Amino acid sequence: MEVTKVLHMNGGIRNSSYAKNSLLQQKVILMTKSITNKVISTLYNNLSPGETIRIADLGCSSGPNTFLTISQLIQTIHEECKSNSQQQSPEIHVFLNDLPSNDFNSIFRSLPTFYEDLRKQNMGGDGLFVTGVAGSFYTRLFPSKTLHFVHSSYSLHWLSQVPDGIESNKGNIYVASTSPPSVVKAYYEQYERDFVNFLKYRSKELADGGCMILTILGKKNEDRFSKGACYLLEPMARALRELVVEGSIEEEKVYTFNIPAYYPSLREVMYIVDKEGSFTIDILKTCELHKDDFDENMAQCVRAFTEPLLVSHFGDNEILIDQVFHKCREIYVNFMTIEKTTFTNVIVSLIKRN
Numbered sequence: 598m599e600v601t602k603v604l605h606m607n608g609g610i611r612n613s614s615y616a617k618n619s620l621l622q623q624k625v626i627l628m629t630k631s632i633t634n635k636v637i638s639t640l641y642n643n644l645s646p647g648e649t650i651r652i653a654d655l656g657c658s659s660g661p662n663t664f665l666t667i668s669q670l671i672q673t674i675h676e677e678c679k680s681n682s683q684q685q686s687p688e689i690h691v692f693l694n695d696l697p698s699n700d701f702n703s704i705f706r707s708l709p710t711f712y713e714d715l716r717k718q719n720m721g722g723d724g725l726f727v728t729g730v731a732g733s734f735y736t737r738l739f740p741s742k743t744l745h746f747v748h749s750s751y752s753l754h755w756l757s758q759v760p761d762g763i764e765s766n767k768g769n770i771y772v773a774s775t776s777p778p779s780v781v782k783a784y785y786e787q788y789e790r791d792f793v794n795f796l797k798y799r800s801k802e803l804a805d806g807g808c809m810i811l812t813i814l815g816k817k818n819e820d821r822f823s824k825g826a827c828y829l830l831e832p833m834a835r836a837l838r839e840l841v842v843e844g845s846i847e848e849e850k851v852y853t854f855n856i857p858a859y860y861p862s863l864r865e866v867m868y869i870v871d872k873e874g875s876f877t878i879d880i881l882k883t884c885e886l887h888k889d890d891f892d893e894n895m896a897q898c899v900r901a902f903t904e905p906l907l908v909s910h911f912g913d914n915e916i917l918i919d920q921v922f923h924k925c926r927e928i929y930v931n932f933m934t935i936e937k938t939t940f941t942n943v944i945v946s947l948i949k950r951n
């Protein structure tokens with residue numbers, strides 16, 4: 598599976614779209630607002646007169662969350678202007694990045710309404726420039742020293758590829774309690790390689806004093822089978838195994854399906870940032886979100902971010918995909934009533950070392 602070609606959230610605004618099934622991620626963006634405000638305020642106060650502030654949102658996807666992130670940032674800049682009695686906000690250039698198969702068309706179609714809403718709220722719109730940037734954030738995306746701020750929410754747990762050497766992970770689609778130690782190691786090592794590349798490239802692209810705030814779906818502790826990730830992916834693994842027993846999918850097909858994602862712990866994030874060395878850690882913490890905090894159909898939520906991967910591996914068979922998620926829905930209901938579902942988010946605020 599070529600992840601950079603295949604991976605994207607379900608586009609558009611149909612029932613299974615990411616736009617309609619991303620409440621969990623929306624809650625997470627709102628949770629980090631105070632940290633983001635603080636960082637943006639500092640950046641604003643350090644701008645030279647007339648300087649354009651350049652911000653990148655990496656893994657922006659499409660739908661309301663894409664615009665929620667930008668409007669929060671713009672609002673903070675406007676509030677800073679007001680409190681400094683400045684008549685005019687600096688020009689703001691926002692780069693929205695995602696993989697090439699992301700639904701950028703939906704974003705571009707929504708832009709006029711977004712600008713109009715900003716004007717209605719007296720937050721300008723004229724000095725805002727939005728640019729789409731298609732490409733993997735595990736590669737260089739921007740010229741040297743051009744960005745002031747990088748934001749990324751719920752994207753950096755995606756890997757650049759399914760780790761090599763995990764053929765023995767049969768019947769699991771991720772790191773599960775029955776995965777051999779070699780599989781756990783391969784997943785972690787792929788994560789470390791990818792995150793190091795991410796930090797290395799961003800350190801080249803950020804201007805001196807530039808900052809990043811990254812929110813990553815993680816695990817609660819060093820327990821490699823920590824529940825957070827299991828809540829999301831284990832029901833799908835069970836659904837696929839049931840479909841093998843029923844004869845709807847070949848066993849070998851399920852044995853070779855693995856999700857290219859890794860959910861790191863706070864200590865793993867800290868270790869990799871320190872080891873790579875381009876950034877100092879300003880804030881590093883975990884925040885938990887409970888399923889009771891948002892009303893979302895988890896099977897639909899998981900469908901919105903995994904369907905393209907399933908289609909690429911099992912074929913574009915709508916009946917089969919419907920079957921998988923029909924089973925998932927039943928499994929989620931049982932799974933979540935037995936256990937109190939909690940999602941652990943690792944939030945890290947980083948400042949580029951000079």
Ligand SMILES: C[S@@+](CC[C@H](N)C(=O)[O-])C[C@H]1O[C@@H](n2cnc3c(N)ncnc32)[C@H](O)[C@@H]1O
Nearest residue numbers: 605622656657658662695696733734750752755
């Ligand atoms: C769960 S969505 C998060 C979207 C949005 N930031 C939010 O909080 O709702 C993760 C996004 O990261 C993107 N993504 C994953 N790997 C990527 C990569 N290597 N480069 C750029 N985007 C990537 C996916 O395509 C997807 O749109």
